[in-house]
Amino acid sequence: MASLLLKRLSLHSLRSSLSGCRHVSKAAPQAQMEWDYDGPCMKTAVPGPRSMERLKQLGEIQNVDAINFFCNYEESRGNYLVDVDGNRMLDVYTQISSIPIGYNHPALHKLMADPNNLSTFVNRPALGILPPGNFADKLAESLLSVAPSGMTRVQTMACGSCSNENAYKAMFIAYRNRERGPGGPTQEDLRSCLINQEPGCPDLSILSFMGGFHGRTMGCLATTHSKAIHKLDIPSLDWPIAPFPRLQYPLEEFTRDNAAEEARCLEEVEDLIMQWRQKGRPVAGIVVEPIQAEGGDNHASADFFKSLRNIARKHGCAFHVDEVQTGGGCTGKFWAHEHWGSDDPADIVSFSKKLLTGGYYHKTDLQADKGYRIFNTWMGDPSKNLFLVEVLNVIRRENLLEEVTRSGKALLQGLYALQEQYPGLLSRARGQGTFCAIDIRDDPTRSKILLKARDKGVLMGGCGERSIRFRPALIFKEYHVALFLNIFNDVLAEFK
Amino acid sequence: MASLLLKRLSLHSLRSSLSGCRHVSKAAPQAQMEWDYDGPCMKTAVPGPRSMERLKQLGEIQNVDAINFFCNYEESRGNYLVDVDGNRMLDVYTQISSIPIGYNHPALHKLMADPNNLSTFVNRPALGILPPGNFADKLAESLLSVAPSGMTRVQTMACGSCSNENAYKAMFIAYRNRERGPGGPTQEDLRSCLINQEPGCPDLSILSFMGGFHGRTMGCLATTHSKAIHKLDIPSLDWPIAPFPRLQYPLEEFTRDNAAEEARCLEEVEDLIMQWRQKGRPVAGIVVEPIQAEGGDNHASADFFKSLRNIARKHGCAFHVDEVQTGGGCTGKFWAHEHWGSDDPADIVSFSKKLLTGGYYHKTDLQADKGYRIFNTWMGDPSKNLFLVEVLNVIRRENLLEEVTRSGKALLQGLYALQEQYPGLLSRARGQGTFCAIDIRDDPTRSKILLKARDKGVLMGGCGERSIRFRPALIFKEYHVALFLNIFNDVLAEFK
Numbered sequence: 001m002a003s004l005l006l007k008r009l010s011l012h013s014l015r016s017s018l019s020g021c022r023h024v025s026k027a028a029p030q031a032q033m034e035w036d037y038d039g040p041c042m043k044t045a046v047p048g049p050r051s052m053e054r055l056k057q058l059g060e061i062q063n064v065d066a067i068n069f070f071c072n073y074e075e076s077r078g079n080y081l082v083d084v085d086g087n088r089m090l091d092v093y094t095q096i097s098s099i100p101i102g103y104n105h106p107a108l109h110k111l112m113a114d115p116n117n118l119s120t121f122v123n124r125p126a127l128g129i130l131p132p133g134n135f136a137d138k139l140a141e142s143l144l145s146v147a148p149s150g151m152t153r154v155q156t157m158a159c160g161s162c163s164n165e166n167a168y169k170a171m172f173i174a175y176r177n178r179e180r181g182p183g184g185p186t187q188e189d190l191r192s193c194l195i196n197q198e199p200g201c202p203d204l205s206i207l208s209f210m211g212g213f214h215g216r217t218m219g220c221l222a223t224t225h226s227k228a229i230h231k232l233d234i235p236s237l238d239w240p241i242a243p244f245p246r247l248q249y250p251l252e253e254f255t256r257d258n259a260a261e262e263a264r265c266l267e268e269v270e271d272l273i274m275q276w277r278q279k280g281r282p283v284a285g286i287v288v289e290p291i292q293a294e295g296g297d298n299h300a301s302a303d304f305f306k307s308l309r310n311i312a313r314k315h316g317c318a319f320h321v322d323e324v325q326t327g328g329g330c331t332g333k334f335w336a337h338e339h340w341g342s343d344d345p346a347d348i349v350s351f352s353k354k355l356l357t358g359g360y361y362h363k364t365d366l367q368a369d370k371g372y373r374i375f376n377t378w379m380g381d382p383s384k385n386l387f388l389v390e391v392l393n394v395i396r397r398e399n400l401l402e403e404v405t406r407s408g409k410a411l412l413q414g415l416y417a418l419q420e421q422y423p424g425l426l427s428r429a430r431g432q433g434t435f436c437a438i439d440i441r442d443d444p445t446r447s448k449i450l451l452k453a454r455d456k457g458v459l460m461g462g463c464g465e466r467s468i469r470f471r472p473a474l475i476f477k478e479y480h481v482a483l484f485l486n487i488f489n490d491v492l493a494e495f496k
Numbered sequence: 497m498a499s500l501l502l503k504r505l506s507l508h509s510l511r512s513s514l515s516g517c518r519h520v521s522k523a524a525p526q527a528q529m530e531w532d533y534d535g536p537c538m539k540t541a542v543p544g545p546r547s548m549e550r551l552k553q554l555g556e557i558q559n560v561d562a563i564n565f566f567c568n569y570e571e572s573r574g575n576y577l578v579d580v581d582g583n584r585m586l587d588v589y590t591q592i593s594s595i596p597i598g599y600n601h602p603a604l605h606k607l608m609a610d611p612n613n614l615s616t617f618v619n620r621p622a623l624g625i626l627p628p629g630n631f632a633d634k635l636a637e638s639l640l641s642v643a644p645s646g647m648t649r650v651q652t653m654a655c656g657s658c659s660n661e662n663a664y665k666a667m668f669i670a671y672r673n674r675e676r677g678p679g680g681p682t683q684e685d686l687r688s689c690l691i692n693q694e695p696g697c698p699d700l701s702i703l704s705f706m707g708g709f710h711g712r713t714m715g716c717l718a719t720t721h722s723k724a725i726h727k728l729d730i731p732s733l734d735w736p737i738a739p740f741p742r743l744q745y746p747l748e749e750f751t752r753d754n755a756a757e758e759a760r761c762l763e764e765v766e767d768l769i770m771q772w773r774q775k776g777r778p779v780a781g782i783v784v785e786p787i788q789a790e791g792g793d794n795h796a797s798a799d800f801f802k803s804l805r806n807i808a809r810k811h812g813c814a815f816h817v818d819e820v821q822t823g824g825g826c827t828g829k830f831w832a833h834e835h836w837g838s839d840d841p842a843d844i845v846s847f848s849k850k851l852l853t854g855g856y857y858h859k860t861d862l863q864a865d866k867g868y869r870i871f872n873t874w875m876g877d878p879s880k881n882l883f884l885v886e887v888l889n890v891i892r893r894e895n896l897l898e899e900v901t902r903s904g905k906a907l908l909q910g911l912y913a914l915q916e917q918y919p920g921l922l923s924r925a926r927g928q929g930t931f932c933a934i935d936i937r938d939d940p941t942r943s944k945i946l947l948k949a950r951d952k953g954v955l956m957g958g959c960g961e962r963s964i965r966f967r968p969a970l971i972f973k974e975y976h977v978a979l980f981l982n983i984f985n986d987v988l989a990e991f992k
Contacts, residue, residue, distance in 0.1 A: 050629070058632040061640065061649055065867025070629045073619040074612070084629040095622040096873045108618045112608070116570070121617065121879075122604045123569040124852070126591040133546070133566045133580040136554040144557065153557055159654040159874060161661075165713040169730055176729040190724040194706075196732035200724070204731050210690075216872055217661040219714030228686040228696070229868050233672040234665055235700050235733065236692035353873060356620070371561025372725050376712055377592045377849060378655060383617075 033475060035106055036078030039483065040457025041088040048085025068459075076103035079473060079480055081459060089454065090484060093461040097293075097325050097471035098353040100391045101400070105475075107390045120383045127156065127379040128371070135382065142388040146334050148321075148349045148361055149342070156359040156380025160324040160352030161215030164287070166374050167348045167360045168219050171285035171318040172204050173373060174366050178316075204284040205237070205276055207269065207317065209244040211295030211464075214287055214322050223287050226295035226464075240272035240283060244292055245300045249430040250416075262304040266311065273315045285318040285348075286311075290336035293325040296464020297437030299430055302340040309346065318366060320348040328354030329395055329474050332405035332433030339432060354474075356391065357384035400474040408433035410478050411470060414485040422492050428467075436470040437463065445495060452491045458484060529971065531602055532574030535979065536953025537584040544581025564955075572599035575969060575976055577955060585950065586980060589957040593789075593821050593967035594849040596887045597896070601971075603886045616879045623652065623875040624867070631878065638884040642830050644817075644845045644857055645838070652855040652876025656820040656848030657711030660783070662870050663844045663856045664715050667781035667814040668700050669869055670862050674812075700780040701733070701772055703765065703813065705740040707791030707960075710783055710818050719783050722791035722960070736768035736779060740788055741796045745926040746912075758800040762807060769811045781814040781844075782807075786832035789821040792960020793933030795926055798836040805842065814862060816844040824850030825891055825970050828901035828929030835928060850970075852887065853880035896970040904929035906974050907966060910981040918988050924963075932966040933959065941991060948987045954980060 047055065047069040054070045075082040079102055081091040091099075101107070111117055125132060143154045155170075157163040185200070193200025208214065208223035215221065216230060222237040224230055245262045248254035273283045288308065292298035305321075312319035326336035328351070337345040347366050352358035357380050368374045395401065408431060415429035415438050428439040440446035443466050450460055450468065463469040472480065543551065543565040550566045571578040575598055577587040587595075597603070607613055621628060639650045651666075653659040681696070689696025704710065704719035711717065712726060718733040720726055741758045744750035769779045784804065788794035801817075808815035822832035824847070833841040843862050848854035853876050864870045891897065904927060911925035911934050924935040936942035939962050946964065949956055959965040968976065 054627075054629060054632060058627065058635075061632060061635055062651060063863050063865075063867060063870070066624050066871060067627065067867075068625050070631070071621060071626050073621065073628050074615045076615075076619065081626070095620070095626060098622060098873055099619070103619050104615055105618070109614060112614050112617060118605060118608050119570045119572075119600055121608060122601070122883075123572065123599050124591070124594070125567060125569065126594060128562050129564050130567050130577070130591060131550075131554065131563065132569050133550060135566070136550060136557060139554075139557055155558060159658060159872065161658060161872060162655060162713060165657075168714070169712075172731065173729045185724075185728055189728060193724050193727040193729075193732075194721050195737055196718055196721075196727075196734060200728055201730060201732035216665075217658060217713045217715060218664070218718075222692055222714075225690050225692075227868075228681075228689050229866065230871075231689040231692075232681055232685060232696055232869070233669045233689075234697060235668065236689075236697035237731070237733075238692060241691055367559050369559075370725065371559060371563075372723075373728070374559070375562060375726075376655065376657060377594055387618075 033078055035104075036102070036475070037080040037088060040080070040090050040487070042455065042457050043087050044085045046083065046085075046087055046454050048083065048087060050084040054084065073103065078102040079476055087457070089457050089459040090480065090487070091459045092470050092472040092476070092484060093459050094471055094473050096353070096461065097330065099473050100328055100354040100356070101394050102473040102475045105394065107394050108387055111386060111390050117386055120386055124378060124381060124383070126377050127382070128375045132382055138382065138385045138389065142385050142392060143355070143359065143361070145392060148335055148337065148345060150344050151349065151361040151363055153364060153367055154359055154361045155374060156357050156385070158378055158380060159358045160350070161217040161220050162376070163324065163350040163352055163358040163360050164214045164322060165217055165219045167320055167350050167362070168206055168285065168287075170348065170360075170362060170366045170368060170374060171206070171320065172202070173368050174318060175204060175282075175284035175316075176202055177369060203281045205239040205281045207240045207242060207272060207276075207283045207286045209242050209288055209292070211244045211292045211298055212287070212289060213292070213294035226292075238281065240276045242269045242272055244295075244298055245304060247299060249428045251299060251301065251430075258301065259303070262300060266304065266307050269308065269311055270315070273311070273317065283315065283317045285320050287320040287322055289322050290326045290339070291331070291432065291435060293469065294463055296467045297430060297469055298464075299432070305337070305340050305345075306342055309342070309344075318347040320350065321346040322350050324350060324352045326435065327351045329401050329404055330354065330433050330435045330471065332401055332408055334401065336432065336435070356388050357381060395474060398475075403477060404433045404474055407472075407476050407478050407481050408436065410481040411436050411484075414481060418485070418489060418492060422496065425492060425495055431470070434470060434472050434476055437467045440466050440468060442466055449491055449495065452494060453488060456487050456491060458487050529574055531600075532598070532971070533576040533584060536576070536586050536983070538951065538953050539583050540581045542579065542581070542583055542950050544579065544583060546580040550580065569599065574598040574601075575972055583953070585953050585955040586976065586983070587955045588966050588968040588972070588980060589955050590967055590969050592849070592957065593826065595969050596824055596850040596852070597890050598969045598971045601890065603890050604883055607882060607886050613882055616882055620874060620877060620879070622873050623878070624871045628878055634878065634881045634885060638881050638888060639851070639855065639857070641888060644831055644833065644841060646840050647845065647857040647859055649860060649863055650855055650857045651870060652853050652881070654874055654876060655854045656846070657713040657716045658872070659820065659846040659848055659854040659856050660710045660818060661713055661715045663816055663846050663858070664702055664781065664783070666844065666856075666858060666862045666864060666870060667702070667816065668698070669864050670814060671700060671778075671780035671812075672698055673865060699777045701735040701777045703736045703738060703768060703772070703779045703782045705738050705784055705788070707740045707788045707794055708783070708785060709788070709790030722788075734777065736772045738765045738768055740791075740794055741800060743795060745795075745924045747795060747797065747926075754797065755799070758796060762800065762803050765804065765807055766811070769807070769813065779811065779813045781816050783816040783818055785818050786822045786835070787827070787928065787931060789965065790959055792963045793926060793965055794960075795928070801833070801836050801841075802838055805838070805840075814843040816846065817842040818846050820846060820848045822931065823847045825897050825900055826850065826929050826931045826967065828897055828904055830897065832928065832931070852884050853877060891970060894971075899973060900929045900970055903968075903972050903974050903977050904932065906977040907932050907980075910977060914981070914985060914988060918992065921988060921991055927966070930966060930968050930972055933963045936962050936964060938962055945987055945991065948990060949984060952983050952987060954983050
């Protein structure tokens with residue numbers, strides 16, 4: 001069946017008929033990956049009539065305000081997302097940055113054609129009590145093969161929010177264990193925690209940053225400060241929120257100003273840690289993204305993060321780097337924190353999205369001291385680990401981190417050029433690898449640009465107040481960059 | 497490939513060689529499901545040498561205190577879990593109640609052999625923005641085909657905790673929208689919520705019950721009060737906690753005492769709602785399990801739940817029934833709340849485990865008014881919906897709810913008989929369908945019984961302080977009950 005499917009895939013790429021397309025980009029680059037399509041192909045407005053039909057149908061079941069359109073995932077390939085109306089778009093948003101090696105990668109189909117793998121899909125275990133025999137091996141082949149420096153331990157979880165929630169729990173547990181010393185919990189601890197009271201449920205906090213995004217369950221949400229719509233009406237916790245540096249781009253042109261801004265934020269972090277300790281609500285951990293993604297692609301320097309890590313250490317706070325969006329290779333290194341050049345970047349690194357499974361790595365002293373403390377029924381999904389093994393194989397075999405670095409440079413250079421060409425419209429082009437963004441003059445114009453680009457066959461996403469973020473898959477090559485820049489240029493020309 | 501796998505499966509059941517087994521139950525019932533095994537078969541102590549090896553290996557990566565043993569899911573079939581040492585156990589715990597129709601059900605393998613389904617596994621979408629074309633149809637075929645009375649809307653999520661977290665958010669949002677009226681949020685709401693402050697992050701609460709379990713992320717955990725180990729060292733919220741009725745069993749023999757106990761708890765619920773309103777922390781919702789599972793299989797009457805639902809309505813609190821463990825047919829009805837005989841059982845019903853996907857049903861007024869309010873990257877996983885369609889087909893085709901009712905009766909009768917036979921050892925046998933439990937005289941004895949039973953080829957789980965809970969799959973037939981009771985009797989005889 002593998003061969004049958006693979007044949008189906010290559011047949012598709014051979015077809016790649018551009019006839020009947022309403023809009024076809026002028027730049028029709030050669031198809032270097034034979035299973036990928038060779039360009040966008042638009043047949044209707046988006047959402048087209050079939051999407052509209054389905055939107056109405058789904059609207060009877062769910063709120064559909066955020067739905068863009070409905071997809072034909074069977075026909076999607078590589079960098080191209082096909083919708084139910086037959087429109088084929090170059091996807092530089094990739095399901096909110098969660099598709100690592102493009103749609104329907106042959107390696108993943110091949111994996112599913114192996115009968116030895118099927119029981120992993122059919123029988124989802126309770127990993128915390130009854131793991132499959134190959135569980136440690138699969139972790140070694142997948143997550144541990146890309147473990148951050150200094151970390152040999154990893155806990156899988158089902159999604160990004162659960163990963164961060166459990167990482168926070170690990171930090172609270174470690175903090176209290178350290179406070180308590182070898183004696184273990186008191187009867188009073190055990191009794192009071194059952195009714196949400198101190199000392200069993202201690203008044204501890206996590207320090208986060210303005211503009212940060214760490215998920216939407218209540219613990220995560222208390223550390224998320226990107227957009228009001230995420231937080232409105234949900235009760236929260238009085239935890240410290242530090243300013244995140246608001247830097248000027250390109251970073252290398254504004255090193256002095258930027259360094260001053262970063263110093264100001266770091267000082268504020270220390271002040272907050274002190275204030276919250278005085279309040280009786282000590283900071284057990286600091287959580288930060290290497291690049292604030294949802295909050296508008298805000299970067300900071302390696303020095304900033306290394307200083308922050310030192311501040312955490314100095315004050316006895318665990319340091320948690322949230323790589324849910326930045327992890328998985330899109331910055332040109334597997335983890336964005338590798339750009340800091342530190343041997344000891346963090347105590348905890350959480351992930352999800354492109355890693356296909358959620359979870360977090362941690363240093364040994366962040367491991368809960370007993371079973372059932374970090375626990376739930378599924379604790380991840382071994383079928384996602386299987387896919388991840390293959391994804392990592394493809395990344396290595398095809399040198400995708402180098403590709404990302406190359407494509408990313410081309411993309412950023414292109415954005416710089418466009419920003420010079422359209423100075424009133426574009427600003428603050430920035431990025432690492434293909435993890436790039438650019439600001440649009442205002443939010444309404446951004447919305448129009450996103451829709452126009454989609455109509456011309458390019459799917460992008462927004463972030464922050466008026467940024468567009470680029471989150472292509474790792475198989476986004478230089479010729480895809482050229483194709484994208486051509487179309488983007490066409491779109492921008494209409495807004496001059 | 498489907499046929500190949502199906503052949504493999506039936507070959508296995510034909511083999512079913514009992515030779516070489518250290519312990520084989522005396523009751524060797526006929527194999528009525530040809531793909532199931534026909535009895536336990538123990539070859540080593542559990543955990544055996546291969547499990548011990550893997551335990552050491554995994555211990556280098558994770559805390560392994562809660563691991564029972566390592567499994568061979570490829571070789572597991574139907575009601576039987578096979579471990580890596582070749583031990584085959586009758587599984588009446590089923591991965592913490594999360595395997596609906598047994599291991600390696602041929603219907604699920606068949607599904608995976610259909611090439612049309614594979615892209616659903618390979619391309620996990622961001623369901624909130626780019627759902628697959630068949631998303632609404634698959635929801636209709638799966639979750640909506642078993643929707644609770646009065647509910648036509650459903651939101652999928654990745655796990656049980658995320659389901660409850662988002663259900664709570666839906667209750668908070670609906671509560672504040674109602675309070676605010678048609679004007680929408682103020683600038684002050686939008687500004688303050690970003691920094692975790694009122695009025696944007698309002699001081700609202702969820703009322704929960706002592707002994708309840710609703711998950712382990714921070715919002716869920718504030719409503720979980722089953723075991724200290726779940727909550728110790730994690731900061732929490734000052735939310736009201738009502739007593740859950742502590743009834744005497746069998747319920748029908750103690751109706752008067754039980755009714756008085758339930759009335760006491762209901763009165764306390766109303767008091768708490770009033771107290772928390774006075775505190776300025778009004779109760780936006782009440783969350784309750786139809787049977788408190790993790791907390792010790794505590795039942796309450798249909799009248800209790802219907803009165804509770806009325807109290808919620810009277811005080812403007814949403815009523816959330818958490819069916820994560822009780823849902824999916826194990827009580828003999830698809831949802832445990834169906835036993836209440838109410839047309840309007842709840843405002844929200846959450847699920848996970850046997851449903852294979854997390855999520856919650858809700859009434860129309862509990863739907864968030866805007867996109868991105870109930871949202872995350874994945875919002876479930878369509879591949880789990882595919883499996884669920886098949887699971888529901890099997891449940892219908894094989895009349896599994898009737899089977900569960902029949903097996904459940906046999907199981908409960910058997911437990912009653914054993915409890916009479918071992919009065920000092922066993923008490924409080926109780927259950928609905930096969931969702932049964934029995935109390936053991938103390939926790940150490942319970943631990944010993946669980947281990948002895950496992951050594952004889954029966955895998956069970958504990959709950960509460962000294963209960964054993966029975967959570968077999970829906971394909972657990974009367975002859976499995978007989979087999980189980982025989983072995984359990986053998987075990988208990990050693991503790992007389």
